[in-house]
Amino acid sequence: MRFIIFLFWLLVAVASAPLLVISGVALYLSPTLPDVDTLRDVKLQTPLRIYSADHKLIAEFGEMRRLPISFEQIPQEFIDAILAAEDDNFLNHHGVDPMSLLRATSELLSTGQIQTGGSTITMQVAKNYFLSSDRVFSRKLNEILLALQIERNLSKQEIFELYVNKIYLGNRAYGIEAAAHVYYGKPIAELPLAQLAMIAGLPKAPSAYNPVANPERARIRRDWILQRMLLLGSIDQAAYDEAVASPIIARNHGANPEMEAPYVAEMARLEMLERFGTAAYIDGYHVYTSVDSRLQTLANQSLRAGLMTYDQRHGYRGPEARHPDATPEQLIDLLKPHRSMGGLRPAIVSDVGADTVSILLRNGDSGTVAWEAMRWARPYLSANSMGPNPSKPADVLQRGDLIRVQPAEQDGQYKLAQIPQAQSALVVLSPETGAIQALTGGFSFVQSNYNRVTQARRQPGSSFKPFLYSAALDHGYTPASLVNDAPLVFNDGNQRDDWRPRNSSGDFLGPIRLREAFYRSRNLVSIRLMQDIGVDQSLTYMERFGFSREELPRNLSASLGTPELTPLQIATGYAVFANGGHAVRPWLIxxxxxxxxxxxxxxxxxxxxxxxxxxxxxxxxxxxxxxGEVPPEARVAEQVIDPRTTYQLTSMLKDVINRGTGSRARSLQRSDLGGKTGTTNEQKDGWFAGFNGDHVATVWVGFDQPSTLGRREYGGTTALPIWMEFMAGALEGQPEHDLEQPEGLVVTRVDPLTGRSARPGTPGAYLEIFKEEDVPPPASELDSGGYSSDGGITPLELF
Known part of the structure; x- marks a missing residue:
């Protein structure tokens, strides 16, 4: 009996020893374990996302691509696939599956190596959120203890949600929703069974089973999961057969933006980085910009089309590289380092025929370029000259030429193109709020991330004149005032040569009305205006448009547009004219x-x-x-210009389009458009800034390193066509939106020769807009000798 009792207690001791050891280890490790309640408030590292005003994704920034979703958003078929692949007993165990641990232990004892960890989904949650990936027994014990605690504190749905949002699935994708977008370009809720099973196979080894890098291994893993789902009763035979027959179509979809606005995204990123530091990249901020996706697309297309049209006017500079001796197998490899830029795809010439050229594209597709699509390609010699017209494809291209093409109307057909060397910038503002509606800082962000809208400081030329003319209208001038368009010579004693400013046409028109001088862009008139108003007074006035005094040169040359300003600054100034005299400031976020x-x-x-x-x-x-809560009040923009002045000047800006240097824009057939061209010395910069009541748009064209655009290239030939194409699309189907005429203006018939009230029967008499205090006396007073310049009634006339 004593022996039996001894055996009994011995067995009890043997049986209890593991429990005592485990309990001791648990008591020892428990104080060092993290609090699993923090999982309820866990903050996953999520990238910064930038959107348009209409919720189109522009870009995302951050090392980890993650799109957290709730348990309710996860398809049941995916839940079944993950359980089949990772933990089919998940719904029944309490955080630890003893059978899985025994299998893992058996594999370790039989092979001497760790084959599987025996981890449940709950244990993987514990490891992913609290522990390292080191394969040591202490970590495994901590993992088990944490899993038991997690099961006591969280529901199965909460645990599963934590798991699928945290796991790494390759190609910078963290979480199943990000993986669905990376590999298939869709939300996980839209994926079929085969693709769900493919993603469910990734947690085991994201690199080994990556469907982009290792499609065959990924297919084997997918089919194994589908077979497990069939055995577990999650799917039927028909669903299984259909899924295993599905082809592997995964590819890297990158960040998958829904619209192209990289310069906008970069501006928003920099602002977020300034405000939040590096947390901007990991805290999952959603940034909604003021940019309209339709207008942004128009801006991209208009700028690129305008630049390519200008570029092709000056000839073909030849291929980017030549590989005449490359074998057919080498041709595709030669394309791999080259990326598409501004919609222009790299291609390599594989054969030159009598009337077509055969090409290979980077993705392996082939195509043709017809003779009609390349006959523009006269050899480029300089900005002012080209070589002879080509007569056949061989005059333009040779086998092995690395070129740029853009799709033509028919599939497989392409047009010869080249990346423009000139650059451009286009920015669009709302005149009512200052919101940036569209912004393109160059031909291609891939080519150059230099944002010419905000960073390029160039002389605006005559597009700057409206600010001076506004000052003139507020200093006693009227649109009918006569100013002498005659030669001027300046010498301040410090210059070796006299300054002899001239008009772009080289001629002088003598006494000319202010309105006509404006739409004809007469330089000598601008200089006389600033000379009469005073340089300092003129520059002080121009500060109202948002310019800094330090940016404006303190000399008469400023009247011709010599300040170095950005396109965004010019657009901001024009917004004051478009909205009736209020200073709005540009904003993006x-x-x-x-x-x-x-x-x-x-x-x-x-x-x-x-x-x-x-x-x-x-x-x-x-x-x-x-x-009962009092809201903050909306702020009203400061009235910086007399609304009567802006109305007068807007009518003069309309004349630039109706009869002046912007007359090409008459083809838009709208009466609510006004604007001004600008061209700098030697045609180094071309500008057009214009507006209606809905949009203020400014376009600049030039070279990053200032150089002539060509002797016949002006703002009206380079920048205006881009502006026109944008405004045509932006205003299509929109009613005209003009400024309402403010009180205090009078319309009077004027003699075009004198700028004074017209007598009955005066040839060419026209209606002019005057402020009440500046209306010229009626013809009856002129006839009776009552004409007087006292009281500011008579416009100042400069000779």
Missing amino acids: ERIESAEHQVIDFARPAVIPRAVDSEQQRIDAYIGLTP
Whole structure:
């Protein structure tokens, strides 16, 4: 009996020893374990995402691509696939599956190496959120203890949601939603069974089973998961047969932006980095910009088309490289380092025929370039000259030439192109709020991330004159004032040569009305205006348009547009004319949301009076007012220019289009457009800035390293066509939007020769707009000798 009792207690001791050891280890490790309750508030590292105003994804920034989703958003077929692949007993165990651990232990004892960890999904959550990936027994014990705690504190749905949002699935994709977008370009809810099973196979080894890098191994893993799902009863035979027969179509979709606006994205990124530091890249901010996706697409297309048209006017500079001796197998390899830029695809000539050229593209496709699509390619000699017209394809291209092409109307057909050496910038503002509606800082962000809208400081030439003429209209001039367009000579004693400014046409017209001098862009008139008003007074006035005094040269040359300004600054100044005299400031970020889509901050721009009500509604929506709470009031933009002055000047800017240097824009057949061309010395810069009541758009064209665009290239030939194409698309189907005429203006019939009131029957008499205090006396007073210059009634006339 004593022996039996001894055996009994011995067995009890033997059986209890592991429990005591485990309990001891648990008691020893428990104080060092993290609090699993923190999983309820875990903040996953999520990239910064930039969107358009209409919620189109522009870009994302961050090392990890992650799109967290809730358990309710996960397709049931994917849940079944993950359980079949990783933990089919997940719904039944309490965080640890003893049978899985025994299998792992058996494999270790039989092979001497760790084959599988025996981890459940809950244990993987514990490891992914709290522990390292080191394969040591202490980590495994911590993993088990944490898994048991997690199961006591969280539901199975919460655990599963944590798991699928954290796991790494290759190609910078963290979480299943990001993986669905990276490999298939769709949300996971839209994927068929075969693709769900493919993603479910990635957690085991993202690199080994990557469907892009290792499609065959990925297929084997997918089919094994599908077979497991069939055995577990998750799918039927028909679904299994259909899924295993599905081809491997995964490819890297990158960030998968829904629109192209890289310069906008970079501006938003820099602003977020300045505000939030490096946390901007990992805290999952959603940034909504003021950019409209339709207008942005128009801006991209217009700028590129205009630059390529200008570029092709000056001839073909030849292929980017020549490989005449390359074998057919080598041709594709030669294309791999070259990326598409501005919609122009790299291609290599594989054969030159009598009337077509055969090409190979980077993706392995072939195509042809017809003779009609390359006959423009006269050899480029200089900005002012080209070689003879080619007569056949062989005069332009040879086998092995690495070229650029763009798709033609028919599939497989392409047009010969080349990346322009000149650059351009286009920015579009709302005149009512200052919101940036579209922005393109160059031909291609891939080619150059230099944002010419905000960074390129160039002389605006005559596009700067409206600011001086506005000063003149507020200093006693009227649109009918006569100013002498005659030669001037300056010598301040410090210059070796006299300054003899001239008009671009080289001639002089004598006494000319201010309106005509403006739309004809007469330089000598501008100089006389600034000379009469005073340089300092003129520059002080121009500060109202948002220019810094330090940016404006303190001499008469400023009247001709010599300040170095950005296209964004010029557009901001023109917005004052377009909105009736209010100083709006450009802004880009409309609102910032947290990873959970809670509004953190939003723009509060000063807006013109007619936009106050809509701005107040926007503010109220973001504040989330409770009854009795007083909302912040929408701010009204400061009135910096007399609205009568802006109305007069706008009518003069319309004449630039109707009868002046911008007359090409008459083809748009709209009466609400005004604008001004600008060209600098030696045609180094071409500008057009213009507007209606909805959009202010400024275009610049030039070389990054200033050089002539060509002797016949002006703002009206380089920048205006880009502006026209954009405005044609932007305003298509839109009603005309003009400034309302403010009080205090009078329309009077004027003699074009004198700028004074016209007598009955005066040839060419026309209607002119005057401020009440500047109206010339009626013809009856002129006839009776009552004409007087006292009281500011008579326009100042400079001779």
